[in-house]
Amino acid sequence: MLTALIILWPALAALLVLLVKGPGARKIAFGAALVELVLGVWAWINFVPNGSTQFLLNEPWIANAGIMFKVGIDGISLLMVLLTVFLVPLIILSTAKHTYEKPSSFYALILFMQTGLLGVFTALDAFVFYFFWEVALIPIYFIAGIWGGENRVRVTFKFFIYTVFGSLFMLAAFVYLYFQTPGTHSSEEVAFYQLVLDAGTQSWLFWFLFIAFAIKMPVFPFHTWQPDTYTTAPAAGTMLLSGIMLKMGIYGALRWLLPVVPLGVSQWADVALVLAIIGIIYGAIIAIRQQDMKRLVAFSSISHVGLIAAGLFTLNHHGLQGAMIQMLSHGVNVVGMFFIIDIIQSRTGTREIAAMGGITQNTPFLSVTFLVLLLGTVALPLTNGFVGEFLLLMGVYQYNAWMGAVAGLTIILGAVYMLRMFQRVMFGEKNEITQGFTDLTFNEKAVLVPLVVMVFWIGLHPNTFLMISEPAVLKLLDVIKR
């Protein structure tokens, strides 16, 4: 029941928010998101990390076709649920200084999207998964399309077509798999895991599923929607997309690709890894050339997600655990970065790196938090990024030392573009637009402090989180290697 409550609460709250006129909508949405946070933490407290799925709900949905509404939480799901319930209130809080037209619709869509995301992370039936996968997409389409910046219609549309195109292939694969299950068919996760499919079938199924997940992450060369969409969407939308939504792709691959078609994965793992590594280098190099801060972080995100994807396809313990923890870290860091960029943009009116300078001089608090998040992003030891990248690179090395070596360049390149940006924006001489730059407000601190705390928590004591996913990941590896 708890899982159902976790999924449904934001949707109910969204309906409530819709009824509120004016700026009260944000407060109610924030309150609802806090309640959701409590629910998530409650699940965490009661969760026993033993590899089993807990808080199970299994009700007939399309009964005569054997399709169940089956949701539950295991170690892998729990980390994603925690990430979602942790970030959404912060994202809502981060919008305090913006005044949106039709705030009730805006915040209702955010909450509605949370329902979709949590449904994706807890679904244990392929069709339930697909259902929520698309449900999460609709709100972000409207958020980015209605409240976005320049060219928002064209950009959002491209994003939408891209992802739906991918997910339709996923749907076809799911339906096919459903018919391969014995007896009265079933689309449950376990039924898919038990399927024995020949290598040829797995080979094409791999691509049907991979395309859907790769577009969402996004992995090179399916990434072309991403920088534009991130740049155009309103700050809250970008945070939702980068912080949580792209994890849907990684999570989906973990849950529905690797264990379902392991032969297909081993056939194509090299190709997938090469694509991922191209993405790492390509994203980083383009990031170096960016003049717009938001675009820079968008490309850096392609680079970092590339590494997570590479870790996934190594199919070893380090790679998968690294992917798990890095999903959390990336979520925390990227949301923090985009928020700081949003702060800078709202103070100066621009995101041009060249136009800025000397901001540190008036803003001790901002400078420190920015630096912490940035160091987390470039994976400095003791920060969250280090744990994930270390494990991931170890995983890739185990798979293939050459690939590991090339993927390792991400650390150097990451430091190059991030520190350059920090130097040019924060240090140097003040100019007219950064002259009167004020430090963080209380609200902004309230968003950033929890993020900074997480950077150190994951960095100093990663075991808090690694041990949640460890048994589930080991179990998953057993399924893959069966």
Place this chain on the structure above:
Amino acid sequence: MTSIILLSIFGILNLFVGFMKSKKVLMPVVLLFLAVALGVTLLDWNQPQSYFSNMLATDNFSVGFTAVMVLSTLFILPFSRSYVVAENSNLAEYYSLLLFSLVGGIMMVSYENLLILFVGIEIMSISMYIIAGSDKRNILSNEASMKYFLMGSFFTGIILFGVALLYGATGAFYLTDIAAAATRMDPGTAPMLLMGLLLVLIGITFKIGAAPFHFWTPDVYEGTPTVFTSYMSTVVKTAGIAAFYKLMSAAFGGVYAEWFPTVVAITVLTLLIGNIGAVAQTSMKRMLAYSSISHAGYLMIALTAFNDRSENALLFYSLAYAIATIAAFGILKYVGDARKSDDYTAFNGLGKTNPLLAFVMTVAMLSLAGIPLTGGFFGKLFLFSAALEQDMIWLIIVAVLMSAVGIYYYFRVIIAMYMRDAEGERIAVDPLATFTLISLVVLTVLMGVVPSLFNNLL
């Protein structure tokens, strides 16, 4: 059968109601008639019966599709209110024609004999020829009527020719007898049988607006007054596809291998032409016309799959498609009348001026595009399931690609409504139509969240 008799009587009664001075009473009366007919139809559920020496039979298949057609008509009529106000409109006649055409439709889904099929098609079509031209002073409407009539009669002739050949080959009009003869496939009569099958198939393909005999659809839909276009693209299509399915399953199920290549070719062609044609349109009404072609393609996937899932998938999809299409045409009618244009641009900023209309339209478009939370999603899922059970993966790839194309033109409406600046004032919608629109949304979402209420009925 009772519904056929009742609707015929109601049609005639309605003509007398038309003599009354006030036209306001017409719509409530017709809605009542339809509600009665729907109730009577549903009474036949699980009560199979046959009539006229088994020339016509009611079973769950026919009851299911009859219910979809009557329900669709019930939902369509509230949008015809503006005709009540307009002078000189012969509303009683139009309503009666709709009732009569429903009779034809019901015959098309409950025939056991090809002659009944033919009579049903004619009853339905002739009403439609007149309805298409009901906007007498509009040159487009005249053209639509003329075009539809000429083409329609031509293709009816082809069907009749096919029926004659089938009779020549098998000596029977009954589906069961034809099925027996078809499975035997005597070498002497086989060519005649197959030719007959092909001709009937071509004729029905025309009626449901599938490619390559779709060319009349955009023009006729565009010229016909919007409310009646809505009827054409839902009720007429449902009747056609159900008749098609019944013909293939009851008479030619044994020779699946013979007709499969033709039907699958038509399906793919229809999907391609419908979807790609819709992309190029600037008029919302023409887009919906092409979209209805593409949905004929999706419906035909059930036929190509031809297994125990097909019937249910067909019924579910027909209902989901009809509901969404009626909502879309209903709103188009209001927007088109108020802003004097059927283009996408007429919808600009509708999200601001009429949030409810925009919301309903959004749900309808999402459903037509097959996005979850709506009935259209499960409709597609069930259809694809039927095809994938037969391992027709390549067909599904085509359908998936075309669905992605579909999103392009359905979302143009959503973009216009929410992401463009408003042009024009708030549009007034009368309460009955508002209520209907809300019911349509509720039904669509219900089908999208608890599909088990509606699937596997047959």
